[in-house]
Amino acid sequence: MRLGFIGTGNITAAMVEGLGGGVVLSPRGAAMAADLARRFPGVTVAESNQAVVEQCDMVVLAIRPQVAEEVVRGLRFRAGQKVLSLVAATPVEVIRGWIGLDLPVIRAIPLPFVADRRRVTPIIPPDPEVAALFDRLGQAVECRTQEEFDLLAVGSALMGSYFGLLEVAQDWLVERGLPEAAAKDYMAGLFANLGREAEGSGKSFGALRDEYSTHGGLNEQVFRVFGEEGGVAALRGALGQVLERVRG
């Protein structure tokens, strides 16, 4: 099965790294495409988006939602092809409408960690070929319902906030005199260890929060003040707004 990508940006690069090559790339994102073609065997850069479609059995849509309609409507697909869409907040029926053919369209949410083949990737609807592809990149999770897929998409939208939280804490520490590098290393190491603890433990997040918050202590105070000053409500509000957007 020949795999081709329309859009050669960050997520395409992560997938190509994880797969170790053997794909056709579209020319846009030229610097990234050239770099991938140089680093991995069997990676070719096609002359156009249409040339990618013509050379491949499975076409991966890895373009931003803002340009997706114009790009996909401009392509001619053929019977027997499969389309794997990574485009956020765009239902399969909408994409099939742009394609204009009754082809199988599967959605997935690969994250940058597929580059190291160490991350689960939600897909919908279930599809053995797409599941096998993401099993090579870590593990595929075949969602039972659209709602489940959309909720995982909302969860994945917290990546920027994770770094944003660290950025705010680092800036605050630096403003009060801690050297920037010391603040960064300390916070990054702290969160990396907490992540490992959360993933490896059978305990709930609530139980871990209790365990890591001495009664009346500093950790308990930070989360209490965070809630009192609207942090928890703001986070829930943001998740709700993103869910609306993800539903398309």
Ligand SMILES: NC(=O)c1ccc[n+]([C@@H]2O[C@H](COP(=O)([O-])OP(=O)(O)OC[C@H]3O[C@@H](n4cnc5c(N)ncnc54)[C@H](OP(=O)(O)O)[C@@H]3O)[C@@H](O)[C@H]2O)c1
């Ligand atoms: N990054 C993530 O963690 C992640 C996770 C899951 C899903 N997604 C989804 O995956 C898609 C791609 O995300 P990304 O982070 O990889 O975006 P990105 O880094 O901005 O890459 C988008 C790519 O599309 C190219 N492009 C723009 N117009 C094009 C056209 N007309 N024809 C062909 N290619 C065109 C861009 O080329 P130029 O550089 O030449 O403009 C760029 O290479 C998005 O829909 C996003 O929602 C991303």
